[in-house]
Amino acid sequence: MEHQYDCIVIGAGVVGNAVARQLSACSVTIAVLEKEQDLCFGTSGRNSGVLHAGFNNKTGSKMARFCVEGNLEFDRIAEELDVPFKRTGKLIVGFSDDDKNSLRAMKAQGDANGVPGLEIVGKERIRELAPFIAGEFAMYSPMTGILNPFIYTVALAENAHKNGAAYFFACPVTDIFYQDGRYRITAGGRNFASRWIINCAGLESDKISALLGIKGHKLYPCRGEYFILDKKAGQYLGIPAYPVPNPREGGLGIHLTPTIDGNILIGPSSKYIEENDNYSVTQDIMDLLIKDGGRIFPYLKREYFIRNFAGIRPKLVGPQEGGFADFVIERRSEAPYAINLVGIESPGLTSALPIAREVVRLIREVEPLKPNPGFDPVRKGPPAFAGLTNGQRRALIQQNPDYGEIICRCENITKAEVLEAINRPLGAATVTGVKYRCRPMMGRCQGGYCQTRITELLRQEKKLAVKEVLYQRKGSNMFTGVALK
Amino acid sequence: MTAIHKEAVIVGGGPGGLAAAVKLKQQGITDIIILEREKQLGGILRQCIHDGFGLTRFGETLSGPEYAQRFIDLVEQEKIEYRTDTTVLSISPEKHLTAVSPQGLLEIDSAAVILTTGCRERTRGSVAIPGERPAGIYTAGVAQTYLNLKNIMVGKKVVILGSGDIGLIMARRFTLEGAKVEAVFELQPYPGGLARNVEQCLNDFDIPLYLSHTITDIIGGARLEAVIVSEVDEQKRVKPGTSRRIECDTLILSVGLIPENELSAGASVALDPRTGGAYVDENFMTGVEGIFAAGNALHVHDLVDFVSLEAEKLAEAAAKFIRRGKLPVCGIKLVTDKNIGHIIPQSISGTKDVTLTLRVGRPLTGGALKLQQDHQDLLSQKFIKLVPAEMIEIKLAKELIKSTSEIKVVIAHE
Ligand SMILES: Cc1cc2nc3c(=O)[nH]c(=O)nc-3n(C[C@H](O)[C@H](O)[C@H](O)COP(=O)(O)OP(=O)(O)OC[C@H]3O[C@@H](n4cnc5c(N)ncnc54)[C@H](O)[C@@H]3O)c2cc1C
Numbered sequence A: 001m002e003h004q005y006d007c008i009v010i011g012a013g014v015v016g017n018a019v020a021r022q023l024s025a026c027s028v029t030i031a032v033l034e035k036e037q038d039l040c041f042g043t044s045g046r047n048s049g050v051l052h053a054g055f056n057n058k059t060g061s062k063m064a065r066f067c068v069e070g071n072l073e074f075d076r077i078a079e080e081l082d083v084p085f086k087r088t089g090k091l092i093v094g095f096s097d098d099d100k101n102s103l104r105a106m107k108a109q110g111d112a113n114g115v116p117g118l119e120i121v122g123k124e125r126i127r128e129l130a131p132f133i134a135g136e137f138a139m140y141s142p143m144t145g146i147l148n149p150f151i152y153t154v155a156l157a158e159n160a161h162k163n164g165a166a167y168f169f170a171c172p173v174t175d176i177f178y179q180d181g182r183y184r185i186t187a188g189g190r191n192f193a194s195r196w197i198i199n200c201a202g203l204e205s206d207k208i209s210a211l212l213g214i215k216g217h218k219l220y221p222c223r224g225e226y227f228i229l230d231k232k233a234g235q236y237l238g239i240p241a242y243p244v245p246n247p248r249e250g251g252l253g254i255h256l257t258p259t260i261d262g263n264i265l266i267g268p269s270s271k272y273i274e275e276n277d278n279y280s281v282t283q284d285i286m287d288l289l290i291k292d293g294g295r296i297f298p299y300l301k302r303e304y305f306i307r308n309f310a311g312i313r314p315k316l317v318g319p320q321e322g323g324f325a326d327f328v329i330e331r332r333s334e335a336p337y338a339i340n341l342v343g344i345e346s347p348g349l350t351s352a353l354p355i356a357r358e359v360v361r362l363i364r365e366v367e368p369l370k371p372n373p374g375f376d377p378v379r380k381g382p383p384a385f386a387g388l389t390n391g392q393r394r395a396l397i398q399q400n401p402d403y404g405e406i407i408c409r410c411e412n413i414t415k416a417e418v419l420e421a422i423n424r425p426l427g428a429a430t431v432t433g434v435k436y437r438c439r440p441m442m443g444r445c446q447g448g449y450c451q452t453r454i455t456e457l458l459r460q461e462k463k464l465a466v467k468e469v470l471y472q473r474k475g476s477n478m479f480t481g482v483a484l485k
Numbered sequence B: 001m002t003a004i005h006k007e008a009v010i011v012g013g014g015p016g017g018l019a020a021a022v023k024l025k026q027q028g029i030t031d032i033i034i035l036e037r038e039k040q041l042g043g044i045l046r047q048c049i050h051d052g053f054g055l056t057r058f059g060e061t062l063s064g065p066e067y068a069q070r071f072i073d074l075v076e077q078e079k080i081e082y083r084t085d086t087t088v089l090s091i092s093p094e095k096h097l098t099a100v101s102p103q104g105l106l107e108i109d110s111a112a113v114i115l116t117t118g119c120r121e122r123t124r125g126s127v128a129i130p131g132e133r134p135a136g137i138y139t140a141g142v143a144q145t146y147l148n149l150k151n152i153m154v155g156k157k158v159v160i161l162g163s164g165d166i167g168l169i170m171a172r173r174f175t176l177e178g179a180k181v182e183a184v185f186e187l188q189p190y191p192g193g194l195a196r197n198v199e200q201c202l203n204d205f206d207i208p209l210y211l212s213h214t215i216t217d218i219i220g221g222a223r224l225e226a227v228i229v230s231e232v233d234e235q236k237r238v239k240p241g242t243s244r245r246i247e248c249d250t251l252i253l254s255v256g257l258i259p260e261n262e263l264s265a266g267a268s269v270a271l272d273p274r275t276g277g278a279y280v281d282e283n284f285m286t287g288v289e290g291i292f293a294a295g296n297a298l299h300v301h302d303l304v305d306f307v308s309l310e311a312e313k314l315a316e317a318a319a320k321f322i323r324r325g326k327l328p329v330c331g332i333k334l335v336t337d338k339n340i341g342h343i344i345p346q347s348i349s350g351t352k353d354v355t356l357t358l359r360v361g362r363p364l365t366g367g368a369l370k371l372q373q374d375h376q377d378l379l380s381q382k383f384i385k386l387v388p389a390e391m392i393e394i395k396l397a398k399e400l401i402k403s404t405s406e407i408k409v410v411i412a413h414e
């Protein structure tokens, strides 16, 4: 059987889901094909979660334009999609004269990009904004914010799905050819056909480009490693604090970012690697993170460590060149019915919706897309017990006693929230999927208490045999069988 | 909703909480309640199905569930009120508790609060092991829950990092279940668990234990494929050229336990960085009047028997507190030298005989353990060998205490 759609989006990261949502506002049929078992298993689940303001990017670039646009509109988007978000502001702290010059240049670039409110501030203002951060002076960006990247990615997908987009998981696209006015796509043993393809395959977008017949794009995976700190450290930092970036490194420098849930991230480092799916953390980089992180956050202590992770940047510039390349968002003559997105690295999370609008604009250059009259932009997330007042909690438990059963002891997440994460449309099918949606296993005990409960609920709800429970990727089976007795 | 009133609330229905409750009742304190978040009472013992509990407390060897059942039976007999499926969310310094269960929210004002919340395991993240992040990495306690309570095997070819007791016990358990335990690796130059567990769980099954070794890389994108282990020197630095690869599908971490004190912070209970539990006086009262702590929530015990005994002592003191509204001031501080890992209690009154519990920070051979006050020895006990895995008890008679100056606990070498 061949599944037919007007538009097929490859990749269910934040960009693919934003594109699907934007397309679902038009009268077209849409399918999203994702190679992994769930949403958000690529870079969209492995980043700093910062809503950038747009001063880091070259004036006139797509990066600068889309980042500023994405930043300015995000209060409305967060409200529409029920995404945890806070406009914290941000400090880029400097120590030397060179740093000061870099900050002035950065501010000038930001002003030119249309970033509101940037100012150079002195020590006193740093103390006021971030009493535990070191630095002689800083650039302050009031528009920068932090958001929950998992929920944002999931929310975009849920909203796209509600407005008609179909989702197929465990469907890696392995073959594409164009025949009789249609793309024929093979993915995960299934066949699909569509008039349009939108390549949002992140780290694999160069390979999809090649399948589309578009030559000349090569991605260089560049890994960024992090430490996650306990919420106990979170009290020391309410605002992201960055060093002045080193232009050679092509990252923003090791920074400290509070997460929307109250932890702190230290990182990311920046290192070119061979494979695009090796999420290792390494001893050398851990040592570096502690050293560099400790420079701007002298209160760093080992007892705060709860986890490490890594994300990989899909870079269009190799280690020799260094620096940044702009987002590629193109429709090429070799593939006139494909919109090709390559090199969507930072600030891709911030820019996802503006990028999606650009995709629709490029399609509209070829064919008119009628609006979808039934489009509803609103998505409501389930309530999170931990953030409620006792009165609200009481009412909720009365409606549904599962809100009275704590599954995650560190973050007070209830059975009702876990069941909702599993059973919602596009719900979680793996342990990590549950974690991304409602945060159990992200606290300081890292699942010591709740993991056994979550695997049990997953098995019960999805009717999985013991051996079928997955941690995340295909092949990441949690268990080898039942005990002898 | 208005709060209900209690004389004592016991947070956590493990062996510590159960023993405290029974003792309180026997001391005539009747208006008490145990709150337990699990579906049953018994705490961590429910999953410790091996033998070896109870020798000290009951003079016979029991399995974990059998040991717990003794206390659960007493709780039932004494008609002590308890609620399972009930998680305490917060405790204020005024001893106002909020708990939640599928029946709703429960708010209690209590004269005394007893924290017997047990401990949690240190994880990969807290010890920062480098490498990939595949499935197949479990803490020993989680693997034990899967195997003993859910009948699930987490793997077939196992490497264990850390020689804590639970890791050792799991090495044997995995072997009996038909898995191959390749080896146990320990960073320290001495085992973390009890000597009897090294003997009965490793040596009896020919499982090698490598001391001064650690894991320096983890390999596997989806499920664990191998670990790289390396030898370390005295400074815990990896010795170059000693790395080797071991194929395995499972890594079990037994790298330490941390007293569970999530609730203490909200109650303004100060914690001792050496134990990870509260500072307590000889009555097991924390820095907040009327809040007491014992068991693994106070400091990690190697044997459950000591947990019960400690909780019973706590209950005797708490009963006095409930009746009198206060306890004698404990102004004599106990301080330790760098050989001592930690000591409980951290302060005493000097008006009563006390038993001090301590652990050394590293193995020590040949010397004397001394208590000194005002530069004079109050007490001196010779020893041949002391190891961190074993808790040491010292009895200090009140007659020996001469003043209210601090008491130093030191090791004197011969
Ligand atoms: C370390 C780091 C920190 C960052 N911090 C920030 C930040 O703070 N703020 C910000 O704005 N941006 C940040 N970014 C950038 C941002 O995370 C990315 O730009 C964004 O997540 C990219 O989304 P995406 O959907 O393009 O990619 P992904 O999330 O990687 O999604 C691509 C999807 O395509 C799927 N796929 C791949 N190949 C196939 C195939 N053949 N068939 C089907 N599916 C396929 C993948 O499985 C994946 O799910 C950061 C990036 C990194 C690496």
Ligand SMILES: Cc1cc2nc3c(=O)[nH]c(=O)nc-3n(C[C@H](O)[C@H](O)[C@H](O)COP(=O)(O)OP(=O)(O)OC[C@H]3O[C@@H](n4cnc5c(N)ncnc54)[C@H](O)[C@@H]3O)c2cc1C
Residues within 6 Å of the ligand: B011, B012, B013, B014, B015, B016, B017, B035, B036, B037, B038, B042, B043, B044, B045, B048, B050, B052, B053, B086, B087, B088, B089, B116, B117, B118, B119, B140, B141, B144, B165, B166, B169, B257, B260, B263, B294, B295, B296, B297, B301, B302, B303, B304, B305, B307
């Ligand atoms: C994994 C593991 C394996 C062990 N194996 C052995 C062994 O083989 N042999 C041996 O002698 N000793 C063993 N021990 C040690 C021994 O069992 C413990 O010393 C003893 O169980 C500790 O008793 P406790 O009452 O302090 O804590 P626990 O038994 O842990 O009981 C604490 C109870 O408090 C409850 N609780 C915690 N927080 C809350 C809250 N907020 N609200 C409500 N309830 C709460 C918990 O659910 C738990 O039931 C083991 C310990 C662990 C952690």
